[in-house]
Amino acid sequence: MAAFAAIGLVVFLSYRLRAREIATAVKLGARGGMVVRLLAAETVTLMLISSGIAALGAGVVSRNARAWLGWLLTLGG
Amino acid sequence: MNALYLAFAYLRYHWGRSLVLVLVAALILFVPAATQVLLSTSERVLLSRGAATPLLLGSRGSQLDLTMSALYFSEERPDPVAMREVEDIWDGGLAVPIPVHTAFSSGGFRIVGTTLDYFDFRRLKLSEGRGLSLLGDAVIGADVAKAMGRGVGDALVSSPENLFDLDGVYPLEMPIVGVLAPTNSPDDQAVFVDIKTAWVIQGIGHGHEDAVTAAEVADGTAALSSAAVLQYQRITPDNIQSFHFHGNQDDFPASAVIVVPNDTRAATILKGRYLETGKPTQLIEPGAVVQSLVDRIFRIKTLLDVVTGIKLWRPSRPSVWWCS
């Protein structure tokens, strides 16, 4: 669910932010496939970096989960 | 390849915008992932601790509060159970009772007053120093040692409790005689003392000429007699003999009693004895309590997932979008 939300957001914003470039590209002869590739390349790049950061964060949480959980429980259940 | 080149060029040139986008997407991915990790870890930790504690005796009331207090040393304070209950279980010969007193703390870590059986029951090993032997001794968990930067030979003072200050009882300074090896359990975040030491902190037991004063703290020698400047009490070889307890020890409090039955039959018999609703105490299975808590947490998570799904499926229309 989260992955779909993230991909949706990135695709939507990529398209919004690069709409003018897409229009230029189409004027210069870019086909539909190329437009899709332009957006996909950006989406994939962003998602890879984002996933890397998220995985790094999740790794930190995973490594410290027991300690943080113990602290949370001690704090008041 | 060209599409990637253009994507990189775009992202590099508009790095601020890209960074925001990356961070937002990372956050969208991270939050559920971290929640999932925490939930599954909590499930594992809670269930393993619950499963490792066969029975728990405490005052009637919230079973969850009792469990959280006795197993995870949370701040909940269930009504105390009298030590008479411990004696009854000993006398029954069906189980080993281990009282735990978790009403006090030191530097944000719970002080757990108990007996030496607790260390055997939880298979706690010392990484440094020795176990509890004298009144006032403290053995600290691995996380406590790390967080406080203290070890054997140092001391810690119980946090003042307003309730007891009114009675003229002062925090107790306790020498650290041992540090436990890490266990990845709530034991790492506890300060263990003999249950009698907990009673001293509570003001049930006390000694004489044991006051350490503000002036003494200031210059290390002089002592004032005014109670207004008293800082904390200290148990020393000179005054340990003068420590004594007022009242009947059967009435002294414990937060809960961990009950380790000899076998399944003994457990069943014991549970039967405490079924009577008129009794002021209850005997619970912490594993079942924790399981119901975990089930509840996962039900809430499922509900949140469904709500999030609906929200994403039909997002509310944003009123403002930034322009390219």
Place this chain on the structure above:
Amino acid sequence: MLDYLSARQNILYPYRITPALKLDSNAHARAEALANACGIGDKLDRHPNALSQGEQQRIAICRALVTQPKLILSDEATGNLDPDSKARILELLFEQAAAASASLLAVTHDHELLPRFDRVIDFAQFREGVPA
């Protein structure tokens, strides 16, 4: 103009978005030659925000010509240019059209240019779509 690409990369942009075109050393050489002919050869590594509007227009013209099209459509292509640049760009358009045997179809208000074209249609002579 794409603000995130240098002038050189803007000129070569059609090669990036058209799989049939190969971005090789010839394309780079052609881009540089066009830029030199337009008088912006020394500004190829700058981004559009560091160039004037006239310079940006010259880059756009270079971008249109770099793939050696068979048909060049020019809609007031020299509108924002100073007289010197205008002459230079028009010369370039005619040169490119001749070199690639391409057709140049231009829309302009500049009557001085008319003698240089093979065919001229004066829209002022039309009334409601019918020649007067």
